[in-house]
Amino acid sequence: MQTNELRRGPRMAQAIHDAALRLLVERGYDGLTIEGIASRSGVNKTTIYRWWPSKDAVLAAALTASDALALAIPDTGSLxxxxxxxxxxxxxxxxxxATAPIAGALLAAGADRPQLAVVAREFFADRLLQERAMLDRASERGEVAAAVDPRSLMxxxxxxxxxxxxVRGEAPTEADLDAVVDTVLYGLDGRAEVG
Known part of the structure; x- marks a missing residue:
């Protein structure tokens, strides 16, 4: 890498990441190309290929570096x-x-896209670490047994x-989300008090 490239590296990488995610949102995964990323970011495609061997590698780096799917873990006082x-x-x-196509790319990461699959696994493993704190607080309050498997719950x-x-192509309503939470927490027997 040239000295000028070294100095501009982080700024160039950010421009490439931003371009990749914007193009993913606008054109979907199939419309995402290295040429398009180069054009949108203003970075030569040979530089992009020097850093990443494929569009999957660029997208994996962009997803890893992005805070587009950031998720603050709530602390409302109850599980x-x-x-x-x-x-x-x-x-x-x-x-x-703005974020659904990015989330969809993570979901689509499968055997035919191994670099994205690795990023998806790392992404969800990091989420689980964050979510574990929420369950630890609930355990300390006596709301859930310490033995509850956080991965299964999440x-x-x-x-x-x-x-x-x-899969269903439906946006969940508030009632749908409450029903999911209550089913996860209380099961299907309907005997638990919900408040």
Whole structure:
């Protein structure tokens, strides 16, 4: 890498990441190209290829560096309140036109896109670490047993929302989100007091 490139590296990388995510939103995964990223970012495509071997690698780097899907973990004082707030934020992220295509790219990361699959796994592992604090607080308050598996709980909650949006093509309503939270917390027997 040339001396000038070294100095401009972080700024150039940010421009490339921003361009990749904007193009993903505008054109979808199939419309995302290295040529398009180069044109939008103002960075030569040979420089992009020097840093990343493919559009998947660029997108993986952009997703890792971006705070577009940032998720503040709520602390409402109750597990149900925390899960309701978290469910609403997840629903916003996967339905907002600015972030839904980004979330969709993470969801689509499969065997045929190994670099994106790695990023998706890292992304969700990091989320789980953040969400674990919410469950630890609930355990300290006596709302949930310490043995509850955070991954299963969050898979049920977030998975229901992602499935509703990306598979069924429906935006969840407030009542839908409350029903998901209550089912995750209390099961299907309907005997739990909900407040």
């Amino acid at each position: 149900r309140g925390d899960l309701r707030a978290l469910a609403r934020r997840i629903a916003e992220l996967v339905t907002d036109p 898979d049920l909650l977030a998975g229901a929302i992602w499935f509703r949006v990306f």
